[in-house]
Amino acid sequence: MENKVITVLANQSLMDIAVQEFGNARAAFDIARCNGLSVTDPLHTGQRLKLPRSDYHEPQTQDY
Numbered sequence: 231m232e233n234k235v236i237t238v239l240a241n242q243s244l245m246d247i248a249v250q251e252f253g254n255a256r257a258a259f260d261i262a263r264c265n266g267l268s269v270t271d272p273l274h275t276g277q278r279l280k281l282p283r284s285d286y287h288e289p290q291t292q293d294y
Contacts, residue, residue, distance in 0.1 A: 233264070233280040233281055233282065233283065234251075234280070234281040235278055235279065235280055235281070236251065236278070236279055236281060237276060237277070237278055237279075238273045238274065238275060238276065238277040238278075238279060239275065240275045242273055242275075243258075243273060244258040244261050244262055244267070244269050244271075244273065245258045245269075247261060247279070247281075248261055251281055252284060257282075257284060260282045260284055261279060261281060261282060263282070264279075264280050264281070264282040265279050265280055
């Protein structure tokens with residue numbers, strides 16, 4: 231199965247994409263790594279990014 235590819239929209243950040251696609255901001259680090267980027271690199275409108283396969287779709291719970 232191929233990795234999903236998305237096109238960056240105006241003013242989107244890796245954190246935005248991570249939350250929209252995976253529901254978890256921590257996925258931004260995996261997206262960056264998958265595309266040879268740093269999480270602080272600026273994105274450009276129209277830029278195409280591969281999304282990693284991940285387990286971020288599973289709900290994250292904490293016990294206290």
